[in-house]
Amino acid sequence: MSIPGLGQIIPQAAAASSTRTITLQPLWEWRFQVPRSNSAGVTVRLLNGTAERDGTSLALNRTYTFIRTKSKLLTWYGCVLEVEGECTEHVAKHNPHTSAEVAFVNLHFALQERRAAVQKAAPVTGAAGKSPQGPRVMICGPDGTGKTTLARTLTALAQRMGSQPLLANVSPEEGLLSLPGTMSAAVYGNIMDVEEPSGGLGVRNTPTSGPSAVPVKLPMVYYFGREKVEDDVPLWRALVSRLASSVRAKINAVDKVRSSDLIIDTPAFDPTKSGDMDLLAHVVNEFAVNIVVILSSTAMETELERRLAQTKTPLGEVITILALDKSDGVAERDKAWKRSDREEAIREYFFGDLKKTLSPFTHLVSYDELAIFRLPEGTGPLVSAEVSAEMSNWTIAVMDASVNDPPKTIQLAPVMGFIAVAEVDEDRRRLKFLSPVSGRLGNRPLVWARWPEPYINLLG
Ligand SMILES: Nc1ncnc2c1ncn2[C@@H]1O[C@H](COP(=O)(O)OP(=O)(O)OP(=O)(O)O)[C@@H](O)[C@H]1O
Numbered sequence: 142m143s144i145p146g147l148g149q150i151i152p153q154a155a156a157a158s159s160t161r162t163i164t165l166q167p168l169w170e171w172r173f174q175v176p177r178s179n180s181a182g183v184t185v186r187l188l189n190g191t192a193e194r195d196g197t198s199l200a201l202n203r204t205y206t207f208i209r210t211k212s213k214l215l216t217w218y219g220c221v222l223e224v225e226g227e228c229t230e231h232v233a234k235h236n237p238h239t240s241a242e243v244a245f246v247n248l249h250f251a252l253q254e255r256r257a258a259v260q261k262a263a264p265v266t267g268a269a270g271k272s273p274q275g276p277r278v279m280i281c282g283p284d285g286t287g288k289t290t291l292a293r294t295l296t297a298l299a300q301r302m303g304s305q306p307l308l309a310n311v312s313p314e315e316g317l318l319s320l321p322g323t324m325s326a327a328v329y330g331n332i333m334d335v336e337e338p339s340g341g342l343g344v345r346n347t348p349t350s351g352p353s354a355v356p357v358k359l360p361m362v363y364y365f366g367r368e369k370v371e372d373d374v375p376l377w378r379a380l381v382s383r384l385a386s387s388v389r390a391k392i393n394a395v396d397k398v399r400s401s402d403l404i405i406d407t408p409a410f411d412p413t414k415s416g417d418m419d420l421l422a423h424v425v426n427e428f429a430v431n432i433v434v435i436l437s438s439t440a441m442e443t444e445l446e447r448r449l450a451q452t453k454t455p456l457g458e459v460i461t462i463l464a465l466d467k468s469d470g471v472a473e474r475d476k477a478w479k480r481s482d483r484e485e486a487i488r489e490y491f492f493g494d495l496k497k498t499l500s501p502f503t504h505l506v507s508y509d510e511l512a513i514f515r516l517p518e519g520t521g522p523l524v525s526a527e528v529s530a531e532m533s534n535w536t537i538a539v540m541d542a543s544v545n546d547p548p549k550t551i552q553l554a555p556v557m558g559f560i561a562v563a564e565v566d567e568d569r570r571r572l573k574f575l576s577p578v579s580g581r582l583g584n585r586p587l588v589w590a591r592w593p594e595p596y597i598n599l600l601g
Pocket of ligand 1: 408
């Protein structure tokens with residue numbers, strides 16, 4: 142059966158949990174959704190051929206377990222998969238001329254060509270002997286258009302070609318190698334974690350999470366502490382600038398990173414809101430973006446073309462605007478699904494997951510040892526906060542600043558990590574918290590933000 146937009150449908154959506162073999166022809170994609178109720182997950186083994194999840198190849202005969210995941214496995218040359226466990230699934234058969242997936246891989250090849258040209262070019266004199274920079278690509282589009290998937294795919298494909306791409310995320314709704322509420326970036330110099338629900342972007346792949354099957358990545362993290370950009374536009378703009386400046390420092394310090402791609406994932410913005418388009422233009426400016434990829438929005442394309450047509454990057458390059466269709470397989474993640482993802486990210490940060498249990502350290506400190514700042518109700522700078530029982534179960538950022546720094550400096554400082562408040566003893570003025578590391582807080586200020594809310598009882 143073939144359904145427009147969904148390709149070839151193999152109707153096995155009825156919660157099959159028995160072992161089954163799925164044969165995919167070249168350019169077919171196995172799309173699957175593992176419900177949260179299936180805590181054991183779905184196991185997949187590649188019996189022959191080749192297959193990849195968002196640009197990262199599966200190894201032959203290795204068993205991969207996917208839990209709470211909506212994703213797909215694509216094959217370019219055909220493959221046989223052995224699948225076991227309950228999920229909804231179907232097979233999409235791509236047409237090479239119209240498929241979004243083929244357009245994405247073509248974009249990868251175009252970027253690869255640009256990178257090759259950059260790597261061949263002689264160092265620019267006058268730019269501190271630095272070689273020219275690789276492509277800086279911003280991926281944008283409305284809600285649920287597959288922005289993060291494309292960002293992850295381009296990063297994985299570049300890494301597979303031997304590059305050291307830098308992936309940045311300026312959408313506070315979902316963390317990249319960090320908790321939700323943050324904006325971060327990291328060099329992906331080695332393989333991405335295919336099994337992890339977000340395909341290698343989750344906290345599982347950071348050093349705070351202890352030993353990892355896949356080499357860990359070291360993110361640069363800033364704390365927005367609210368869900369939506371519109372909740373504090375000036376702070377978001379300031380943090381975009383901070384993150385861009387850290388990214389620049391990394392690019393300038395490591396030649397291999399400099400000649401690789403910088404891929405930037407953005408929040409879902411509304412093309413009909415001029416303010417939203419200003420924010421995308423801010424990202425373009427700060428990260429010296431020279432390629433803007435717009436998924437599935439003619440209105441956004443028109444608006445950004447109008448704004449950026451006459452603009453050049455600080456390196457004097459023209460900004461290329463590329464409009465692509467979204468993949469018809471992008472899965473909907475409703476509020477409950479996203480909330481549950483955030484809850485899992487927090488749990489995983491402190492306690493690990495099915496594959497790796499972590500035991501966070503418990504610390505008991507007196508109120509007097511803590512310098513806590515809070516985001517105000519509305520927008521504006523941090524304010525000093527008293528410890529209170531209200532803080533129980535909140536995650537709190539430990540900032541890479543001094544307690545004596547002005548609030549503005551603290552707010553824009555990088556994040557060293559997070560602690561979780563387990564208990565507040567107001568009578569004895571003592572606070573118990575969990576931390577992934579054993580060291581003391583020392584002279585570090587803490588920021589208690591407004592989001593993500595405490596979803597779980599951390600000691601429960
Ligand atoms: N071709 C596909 N087949 C199956 N699932 C897909 C496909 N493409 C993307 N997905 C899944 O769809 C979901 C949404 O995709 P993604 O997160 O990339 O969208 P987004 O535009 O970044 O979303 P948001 O606007 O919420 O940030 C993810 O779970 C992703 O793995």
